[in-house]
Amino acid sequence: MQNVMKSFREVLSNAKNVLIFTGSGVSAESGIPTFRGAGGFWRKYQAQDLATLRAFKENPSLVWEFYEHRRVIASQAQPNKAHEAIAEFQNHYCTQGKKVTIVTQNIDNLHQRAGAKDVIELHGSLYKTRCIKCKDISVNENIPICPALEEKGLPDPNIMISDIPLDQLPHCEKENCNGLLRPHIVWFGENLDKHILSKTYEAMEECDACLIIGTSSIVYPAAMFAPQVAERGIPVAEFNIEETPATRRFQYHFQGPCTYTVPEALTP
Numbered sequence: 001m002q003n004v005m006k007s008f009r010e011v012l013s014n015a016k017n018v019l020i021f022t023g024s025g026v027s028a029e030s031g032i033p034t035f036r037g038a039g040g041f042w043r044k045y046q047a048q049d050l051a052t053l054r055a056f057k058e059n060p061s062l063v064w065e066f067y068e069h070r071r072v073i074a075s076q077a078q079p080n081k082a083h084e085a086i087a088e089f090q091n092h093y094c095t096q097g098k099k100v101t102i103v104t105q106n107i108d109n110l111h112q113r114a115g116a117k118d119v120i121e122l123h124g125s126l127y128k129t130r131c132i133k134c135k136d137i138s139v140n141e142n143i144p145i146c147p148a149l150e151e152k153g154l155p156d157p158n159i160m161i162s163d164i165p166l167d168q169l170p171h172c173e174k175e176n177c178n179g180l181l182r183p184h185i186v187w188f189g190e191n192l193d194k195h196i197l198s199k200t201y202e203a204m205e206e207c208d209a210c211l212i213i214g215t216s217s218i219v220y221p222a223a224m225f226a227p228q229v230a231e232r233g234i235p236v237a238e239f240n241i242e243e244t245p246a247t248r249r250f251q252y253h254f255q256g257p258c259t260y261t262v263p264e265a266l267t268p
């Protein structure tokens with residue numbers, strides 16, 4: 001492991017353009033549950049039951065409670081040593097005229113809170129809303145997001161109903177709109193933003209080293225990105241507590257909690 005780590009650190013020291021992909025595993029040690037791990041349930045639901053437009057249309061109150069809970073958890077969490085090492089690496093490399101692009105599937109804002117710059121958020125953000133009527137996207141960090149959601153969203157599986165009246169859920173404040181707001185998050189079956197995808201493809205084309213940290217590599221299209229970089233012959237290093245369906249596609253695999261392995265790779 002030590003020699004392999006030494007080899008990857010050499011790759012990084014010669015690289016001019018590094019791409020870092022992250023998933024929910026990077027925030028696991030900050031106390032934010034991953035999707036497919038043991039903590040991936042909220043009440044009796046899994047994320048794929050609620051993270052759909054259909055679920056939101058059927059019961060916007062329930063879906064807003066779910067996201068209110070996630071906003072509370074994420075805002076109380078602190079960036080961990082992996083987020084910090086990534087942000088410091090980016091900062092340090094930029095002062096040497098090199099480039100580090102961070103592309104995350106996470107919606108928790110922890111990379112940015114650790115000091116990372118220009119983070120590309122593939123799946124949106126817990127702290128942005130989108131109006132279903134005028135499509136306006138706004139930043140909203142209020143907790144609760146509206147009075148009716150105060151203390152709502154408790155994960156207790158015995159809570160069976162969610163019946164906040166529609167007019168008390170978050171609504172658009174643009175003049176003459178008042179449309180219902182939804183979380184600005186890419187739900188299952190929805191397309192990723194074209195502009196964000198093209199920035200990601202550009203970073204994939206330009207990079208000469210790549211890290212993929214804390215993702216199961218099973219949700220598409222993000223699951224294809226690091227393997228596509230590896231197919232170009234670029235050294236890719238996976239950091240995960242276990243092997244994933246993509247592991248064999250990568251030159252390096254560092255197994256263990258990313259708060260140990262990532263600082264080991266990135267700290268000068």
Ligand code: BJW
Pocket residue numbers: 022023024025026028029034035036037047051105106107123185186187188189190191192213214215216217218219220221239240241242244256257258259
């Ligand atoms: C650690 C660790 C530690 C833990 N240290 N590591 C084939 C091709 C294309 C699309 C599809 C396809 N088959 C199915 C689809 C559709 C679907 C999809 O991919 N489904 C899969 C489940 C198969 N994709 C979509 O719907 C996407 N849209 C799309 O494809 O549009 C075209 C289309 C239109 C119409 C119909 C079909 C297609 C959109 C995907 C959006 C994903 N959104 C979510 C939910 C967001 C909402 C929310 O958060 O509430 O984003 S899904 C969820 O998974 C979330 C995550 O960003 C994403 C990735 O999960 P991640 O981060 O990898 O987490 P886990 O839990 O899976 O893994 C954690 C990892 O960390 C593990 O490996 C651990 O070992 C590791 N770990 N602790 C290091 N300390």
Ligand code: ZN
Pocket residue numbers: 131132133134135136172173174177178179
């Ligand atoms: Zn509106």
